[in-house]
Structure formats: C-alpha cells, structure tokens
Amino acid sequence: MKHIWFSFILSIFSTITSYGQVYISSETNVKETTTNDIISLTIAVEISGEDQVQESPIKLPDFQRFDVLDYNSEQNTIIDPVRKVRVNQMVYQFLLQPKQSGSIKIGSALVKVNGKMYKSEPFDILVRDVSKRIPDNTRNLASQNNQTYLNVKLDDHEVYKNQPVVATLSVITRDVDNFRKVKNIQTPKSGNILVQPISLTRSDIEQDSKSGLLSQIVGIYIIFPKEAGPVEVPAFTAEIVDHGATRLASNRTNISVKHLPAGAPEDFNNFVGNFSIDMTNVESLPQPIEINKPLDIVVKLIGRGNLSAHNMPKIIPTEDYDVFPPKLVKNLKVEKEGIVGDIEAHYVIVPKKAGNIAIKTEKMAFFNPEKKLYKDLGEKSIVLRAMTSLEIENAKSTMQKVNEYTNTVLDKVNTPVLQTETLKLSENKGMNWQVIFGNLALIGAMGMVIYLVRNRYQKKKLASIIKEEQLKSRPKITTIEETEALLRSKSSLNLTSHFNYLENLLIQKKYSEFFTEFANLEAEVDVKSNHKFGHPYAHHLKQTNENLYQKYTLIKDSLNTEKYSPIINGEKLDYILIQSKEVFSAIEN
Structure with missing residues (x-):
C-alpha cells in the first residue's frame, strides 16, 4: 500500500x-x-x-x-x-x-x-x-470536505528523549481541486514536544491504484520529544478555504520515548546528537593584550541534533576579567538528522590584571543515540598574557618608539597647503598645415629606413642560426651498423606521452578523439615491433606471452564494442586504458 x-x-x-x-x-x-x-x-x-x-x-x-x-x-x-x-x-x-x-x-x-x-x-x-x-x-462543500483528510506518518516510533523524529504530513482526497484549497496548516502545540518544519514544498500528486484516492505531501516536520515515556503527538490542523473555511484535523500519533541510559556525566547538557565546541585561538587576538582594553572572545558550538543556545556552555566569570553577556550568531538549518549548523557566542572580555589570565568555559557532555553512549567534551580554555601600558611601552624597540614619535609629530604639525594656479593656454584659432604634413613625411621616411635596415639584419642572423643547427643535427654516418641504429632511434615510441594524452581525452569526454589517438598508439607500437622483432606486436605477443596476447585481444574487442555503442561508457574506457598500459609497456622489455 x-x-x-x-x-x-x-x-x-x-x-x-x-x-x-x-x-x-x-x-x-x-x-x-x-x-x-x-x-x-x-x-x-x-x-x-x-x-x-x-x-x-x-x-x-x-x-x-x-x-x-x-x-x-x-x-x-x-x-x-x-x-x-x-x-x-x-x-x-x-x-x-x-x-x-x-x-x-x-x-x-x-x-x-x-x-x-x-x-x-x-x-x-x-x-x-x-x-x-x-x-x-x-x-455543498461540507460534503466534499468529508472526502478530504490530513494524514501524519512518523519515520520512527521509538526514540530517546530529545532525539528527533521526522513527521510527513499528507493531504488525501478524491477531488484534485481540493489540494489547492488546503490552507493555514498549523503544527500541534504541546508542552512535551517541539515541532519545527524541514520543508513546506508540496510534492507531486500521486494516486493509489487500488482505492483511486489522491495524495500529496504538503510538509515535512521534525519533532523533538522533551519527556520520556509514552508521548502523544496532537493533530496537525488545516483549513479548506472555498467560500468560507472548514477545519481539518490529522490523525494523532504516539511516540515511545526511551529514558537516556544511566551513567550520564555531571556536566550533561541535555544535548542529544553529535556535537563539538571550539574557542577563539590566542594567536588570532590583537597583540599585545593590554589590561582594561576589551577583547572579542568567541565560543562556537557545532553539531547536529537538538542544537540550541539554551544550554550552550558559557564563559565562567572570575576576578581576573570582566565578562559581558554574549551576542549570538546562529547559522542553522533543519534537516532530517535534526538541527544542523553552528552557534557563535561573541563575548566581550576586559582583562583586569597583568600576567597570565585563564579564560574557561563550562563543561559540556552530550549523548550520541547512534553509538548509544555519552561523550564528555570537558571545558575549553585559553591563556592570555595581559600587560600594563607601561610594560607594553618598555617592551618596544628603539625603532618602534622613533616611528611612533614621528607619526605623532606629523599628526600634530599643521602642514601648509600650497596654492596652485590653473594654467590656461590661449586659444589658437589658426593651424599651419604645411608644417604638420612636412613633419609627418619626415617621420615616415625615417621609420622606413630603420625598418629596412633592421629587416636585413634579422634575415642574415636567422640564416646563420639555421645553418649552424643543420650542421649540428646532421649525423655522421660511416658504417652500415650506425645507419641501422639511426633508423631504430627515429622509430622510438613515447608510451607515457600517449597514455597522458588518452587520459586527458577521457577526462574531457572527447571519446571520438580518444578512439583516433588509440589507433595511432597501436600503429606506432606495431612500427616499433616491426623494427625490433620483425613482425607486428600482436604476432609477437602470441609467440612469446600468451597471457598478454589474450588481454590484447580482449582490449581490441572491448574497444570496438564501445566505439560503435550508442551510449559510450567512460568507466569502461578507463578500464581499457589501464589494461593497455600493462600490455603495451611490455614492448619496452
């Protein structure tokens, strides 16, 4: 069903x-x-x-x-x-x-x-x-309303206290027009549960083949039970709005909420899920740290589950510093695993004495329902080295003091502002065109001479370089054996270059170019095999290594299959290329 x-x-x-x-x-x-x-x-x-x-x-x-x-x-x-x-x-x-x-x-x-x-x-x-x-x-509408229902389905009926349960709310009816009339959906209000929406996007309408009833998911919610024992989830409600409003109520559901296991740490904060806590690093604070100057210390709670700022560990106040109520910055979203994200508590801390000051948070522990055990995160702390203004001044180098004194003097001295005048050119209404054209002709003639001289010099230099390269590259052949060695060197095969190029073609999904390049690789391997063994590579493998010959045959068959397939499988070509590296690399042995 x-x-x-x-x-x-x-x-x-x-x-x-x-x-x-x-x-x-x-x-x-x-x-x-x-x-x-x-x-x-x-x-x-x-x-x-x-x-x-x-x-x-x-x-x-x-x-x-x-x-x-x-x-x-x-x-x-x-x-x-x-x-x-x-x-x-x-x-x-x-x-x-x-x-x-x-x-x-x-x-x-x-x-x-x-x-x-x-x-x-x-x-x-x-x-x-x-x-x-x-x-x-x-x-009338009342008769139609009798055929419209709200249905709630829970993904789990047995959870721990504060462990999330996903509830799916659907509208069921015979009349497709009733879906758009369902408005004002309200979540149940109860002191022992907390309900928050995950998604209010409506799904596609589906029809049951047996009953002919139509259904549509109108909301997915997450429920946090706050108490252990049998917990009843009250009905979700909605209205059918059409020339008036008719109230709909869903079915009531039950959750069997288990007590958390015994042995909870003393600092257990009622968090259920998976969490971690972080604190501002001392190196990120402005240095040096001066007493009576405020600092921004951040405590960050990260996790998924019943994540909230209510029981978040706080910075413990001491006589060494003043601490002010934090400003909370929340980056949260609701998912099926619970509330996911992080909460940052920005504290303003004012050191009150010089020396080492330890700033600590309250201890924290949570229960992981997947592993069914408690985890104690303990406390987070940082140690600050606070200094008086005189200590900070004495710790400065001579150069730092000179720079600060110079900056102070420049700030206090009134630098005079020089007055400037705008130079206005007298308007010249006439223009000597003969002088202008004469200058342009002279500049053009000089440019042409320079170009001809430079071009002639570059041609001579290029001819000299080409001649030298030809003399260097011309081999000195004196015997038949040296001639054969030269021919073999010209037929050298660079397998690594071919394989790298084939891998790039597969990454870019240029399959047509891949098949062409693979054919070129086979041709070059056969050329080298003819020079080295006197016959094609496949014939050589058949005589010397039956196992590689079978792999080579399988590679060619698989390659042809993929080449003419209507849908090319990139993963299959990856496998063919891996096998080819083993087969073709044997020619170097």
Whole structure:
C-alpha cells in the first residue's frame, strides 16, 4: 500500500472498554453519513502485563456492506512508568464507503488472550442516500470536505528523549481541486514536544491504484520529544478555504520515548546528537593584550541534533576579567538528522590584571543515540598574557618608539597647503598645415629606413642560426651498423606521452578523439615491433606471452564494442586504458 490514511489513531484509547488487563474498542469518525462519503473506522487493542499472551489475530467485523478503500495498522510496545508493566498497543484503521443506505451495524472486533475471547461493542451508523438529500449538481462543500483528510506518518516510533523524529504530513482526497484549497496548516502545540518544519514544498500528486484516492505531501516536520515515556503527538490542523473555511484535523500519533541510559556525566547538557565546541585561538587576538582594553572572545558550538543556545556552555566569570553577556550568531538549518549548523557566542572580555589570565568555559557532555553512549567534551580554555601600558611601552624597540614619535609629530604639525594656479593656454584659432604634413613625411621616411635596415639584419642572423643547427643535427654516418641504429632511434615510441594524452581525452569526454589517438598508439607500437622483432606486436605477443596476447585481444574487442555503442561508457574506457598500459609497456622489455 502506497499511502497510510489516518483520521483518528490513538485517541480512541480514551473510550476503551476494559476487561481486566485487555482493552479493545472500535469507533468511527461519524455516526451519520451518506453513500458518497468516506468514513474512518478505528479498532484499538491494548494488552498489559507480561503474563497476557495474545493467542489469535484480531478478528475484524463483517465489511460486506462497505467498500474497503484502504487500511493500515500500527503497533507500539511501551513500559508503563506508573504500573511498571509492558503495554502492547495495536491500532487498525480502515477507510470505508457504504454500498447502501439505511442503518448499518458494525459488528464486534474479537481477540483471544490467555484462552479468553475479548470483543468490542457493536454499534450502528445511519447512511442516507445522497441523491434524495442533495442533488448531485448542488453538493455543498461540507460534503466534499468529508472526502478530504490530513494524514501524519512518523519515520520512527521509538526514540530517546530529545532525539528527533521526522513527521510527513499528507493531504488525501478524491477531488484534485481540493489540494489547492488546503490552507493555514498549523503544527500541534504541546508542552512535551517541539515541532519545527524541514520543508513546506508540496510534492507531486500521486494516486493509489487500488482505492483511486489522491495524495500529496504538503510538509515535512521534525519533532523533538522533551519527556520520556509514552508521548502523544496532537493533530496537525488545516483549513479548506472555498467560500468560507472548514477545519481539518490529522490523525494523532504516539511516540515511545526511551529514558537516556544511566551513567550520564555531571556536566550533561541535555544535548542529544553529535556535537563539538571550539574557542577563539590566542594567536588570532590583537597583540599585545593590554589590561582594561576589551577583547572579542568567541565560543562556537557545532553539531547536529537538538542544537540550541539554551544550554550552550558559557564563559565562567572570575576576578581576573570582566565578562559581558554574549551576542549570538546562529547559522542553522533543519534537516532530517535534526538541527544542523553552528552557534557563535561573541563575548566581550576586559582583562583586569597583568600576567597570565585563564579564560574557561563550562563543561559540556552530550549523548550520541547512534553509538548509544555519552561523550564528555570537558571545558575549553585559553591563556592570555595581559600587560600594563607601561610594560607594553618598555617592551618596544628603539625603532618602534622613533616611528611612533614621528607619526605623532606629523599628526600634530599643521602642514601648509600650497596654492596652485590653473594654467590656461590661449586659444589658437589658426593651424599651419604645411608644417604638420612636412613633419609627418619626415617621420615616415625615417621609420622606413630603420625598418629596412633592421629587416636585413634579422634575415642574415636567422640564416646563420639555421645553418649552424643543420650542421649540428646532421649525423655522421660511416658504417652500415650506425645507419641501422639511426633508423631504430627515429622509430622510438613515447608510451607515457600517449597514455597522458588518452587520459586527458577521457577526462574531457572527447571519446571520438580518444578512439583516433588509440589507433595511432597501436600503429606506432606495431612500427616499433616491426623494427625490433620483425613482425607486428600482436604476432609477437602470441609467440612469446600468451597471457598478454589474450588481454590484447580482449582490449581490441572491448574497444570496438564501445566505439560503435550508442551510449559510450567512460568507466569502461578507463578500464581499457589501464589494461593497455600493462600490455603495451611490455614492448619496452
């Protein structure tokens, strides 16, 4: 089943019929409905005590007069903190649509415990024919609202105190227009839980293939239980706004909140998750540190979980310094793992005495629910070396004192400001064009002469350099053996250069150029193999190394497969290149 439809879940236990240590009840959300409406039937069972053993599954009432659109079940096992006994709770919920009008009896639900049969009380509901009560074309919004539900699903029902639980809120309806009418979603208010949104982005609308119901996720929230024991999460609420507002309420859910393990450190701060703490480094403070001058000391709490500034470790005040209330800077976001980020507490510290001053924070410890253990972070501290103004002055070098004195004198001396006058050129309305053209012609002639002389000199120098290089590079060949050695040297193969180039082509995903370059590499390997062994490289491998020959054949087959494949696999080409390095490198041996 793709979706879970709840309208009422655990609130039903308040009206349960009691049989000793076994409780069972059944209830619908309405006692009067129509043939077009959907009703929610909730069956709740609670079995208390270690000696109470359920011997049969829950036997459900007869649903022949209803269409069962959807159903779901939920089970919780908790320890009652008052009675100190185990309590097994089971809730079954069904979405039903009446097939006929009239008074319909919903029978008893049965369960067998310790050889005794327990049952819920049967009851009747009144179903009216909607065609007789309201014409189809004038059905009012109230009737439509009966087919719109809010459903909450928790990702976990058993957590530690202050450990986050993710809740998914969905709207379920038959009419797609109702989704846009759902407004003003409100989170539950309760003193024993804290609810914060993770995402309020609506998902795509999905349809259940069996019931035909439509559903859409309208919000994902995170819940922090503040107390241990069974905790009920009240209903989320919303409104259908269309010519008025009709209130919707979701199902209620239960969380079994476990007590934190014994042995918590004395400085445990009720943090549950994973955290670390940091403090300003002494080297980052302005030096020298003078008494009675304020400093900015930062205490930073980093982590994920129930991260908050409420129990954050504070700087401990002493007689050595004055400390002022911090300014908090929060960089937080809500995720499924809890509140993630960091909190910075900026303290203003004023040293009051000269000498070493130790600034310490309060101790901190937290509980890690994944590892199920406590971690003590202890305290953070830094040691400052505070000095008086006279000590700071005496510690300065002579050059520093001279520079400071010079700067002080320059600041106090009034430097005269020289007056300047703007030189205005008299306007010349005439212009001697003959002089201008004559100067331009002279400059052009001189430039041409310089260019011709320089060009001739450079040509002579270049010819001389080329001649010298040709003489240096011309080999001196005197025998047939030297001639063959020269030919072999000209056919040298640089495998490293080829492999580096092929790797770059793969990184840039230039697969067409990769195949071309690989073919060039094979050709050069064959050329060197012909010079060295007298036949192509594949033939040489087949005669000398059968294992490498098999790898070479496999490389060529895989390369051709990828070359003509409609979708080229870059990872496969990476593997081919690695294998090729081993095969082609053997030619150097």
